[in-house]
Amino acid sequence: MPGYCQVKRKVPGQQQPQLVCRFDFPMECRADAGIGHDSKRRVRFEAQRNDPLLNMYNPAMILGWTANIDIKPVLSTDAARNYIAKYASKAEQQAPAFPQLLSGIVNQMEETGSAKTACQKLLNKMLGERTYSAQETAHLLLGIPLVRASTSFQTLHLGAEGGMRELQVNEDDGSEDPDERQVTGDSYTKRGPGLEALSLHDVFKNYTWVKTEWRKKRTSTNTVLRVFPRLSPDPTGDQYKAYCRTKVLLHHPFRLPESLRVVDEQVQTWAQIWANCRAAGHDHPKDTLRCWENENRTRQEEEDDDENVPNPNAPANEEDWQVFAQAFPNAALPQFGIDDLGMRPLD
Template sequence: MEKRTDSYAGLGRQILPYVSHQNPLLSFASRLMNKLLGERDFSGQEICHILLNCELQEGTRVIRAVDCRPYEQQGRSLRLQGDHDDGEVVGIYEKYLSRLPLHEELTYLDFLANWNTSKRDGRKWTRWSRQAKPRVLYYFPRYKSNPRHHQYDDFCRVKLMLAHSHRDPSELRKIDGIEYDSYASAAEVCYAKHQHPDDYYGTPDAEERRPDPDEFEEEFHEPELLEEDWLELARQLPDCAPSQEAIDLLGRRDIDIQYDWTPHVGRYADPGIVQGDYWRHFIEQHRLYMDVEDLPLDVRDTLNPEQRVVYDTFIGHFQSGSEEQILLHV
């Protein structure tokens, strides 16, 4: 029998007493990632969700994964429908590159965050409602922004890919009609001449945030292993502060914005609903008159002690004239 797997909420409660107060978000994320790798066994259901590319969580904000690897290295997905009906699913980046001339000036960042591209026909693509917040983009992998690091050229390639409209990845090294030898050189010219909206991928030569030295127990020393993609993904830490959002999201979620509320308009038009006295007037207008049998007071002496307690409670509440609701568990 498969052992019951600890929930994410349970793991979070276990590490809360050890979260640093100086940088709580980074401390909590680092400890939770290490807890998942070191102590938590993933259930068969979660593994099936990962293999079948199913969602492991749901939230009020839509999260879209963005593959930042070079175009020729990006994976391709297959839709399994039958013995001979399997078909390849068009990737999100490939869909952007093959967009219609109608969306020629559309940048990849705007395409990912603000457009509904679920329709195959590009003419039916629509921008999300103004009330809907942009999609949260989850980038992977995140290349180093240090100009002295060997990943810096890939970092610049991703920045150019998000900011400049293009139809072929080879066009990213061309700025204002001039083609440069590397993505880093093209990005330097772009930073000097252009202004683009924040893509939240990172800032060039920004100091990398690291967890506190005491975040990890010294008695545990993992052996040096060859880093694989899933290991890098598991230990990836957030490198930007969370955006502050209003807690009361009811009415502004995607499901609320996209729903057609027309049939509900005017259904509850009574002014008493708005003023808060609807039920009080309704009860006064529809009083219940019950037939009650009158019994002599001597009958109460036949009640057992438990019944007498209930009787005295109700009689006392009635004689006090209190309008408050009586709460009694029998």
């Protein structure tokens, strides 16, 4: 039976990509639990198995839960983080997709309607039709903040024309109006002599511009410096020059940007300077710019480990107590404890 889990994938020994289950079912039966590899050569725990299609489960858990489970040991902190982040950031399902929203609007519009009106209506609709999750609703009603961050964010725009401006100040001392704390590129190039040896990255990460001078942030403040535009690091792409310039400007202290390009009284290209930097093995702090090595690495297919797609046509299941009440009218509902797992009528 084809399922939502089916993906097309290259399989050894086959020319054409084959339709396979992305959760690697059916699986080989095995008499003992052990360690094996999944179809992507990732290590996995393989439990004892006497059925090629059964999900992995824990007997005590499934008896208590009495519903489908899929159990896997957590093999790395990254796996746990990715799993949590994936579900925490998952979009709500009920809201219609934007194309559907838009086609609904366009269908209701008069023939004389313009694209502009359609877009305006779409925006209005998006405001009205956002779906709130249960957690979000509870947080809003109880006045609990939706987000708490141990990190603050600082945004820096390094324009190709040489302009530098800070887009947004995100500081915990909210007493001052951010508009009054405009930081311009000048604020870096005119930094005090004490900060001479600090790069743009260091200054924006560790200092805060207060009125006319940079003040050191509390050491406990962790700031992520976000740099825009997000240039492509592809060495063959047409943004590469600008990318190299951003890299160099970000990590090498300067008063005049162009001075960084002068090596032995010769003006070199930004790409050359960036190549020099790497060849010299400078130890620059990690930044948030795109990274060609990372982007070039073979990406793992976006895969969901455990995607529950509810079937809207499934008949509503009766609750256990309803089934019990039909079978034994007027009898008291039995109560089961942990020790009874496996011995209850429903087991």
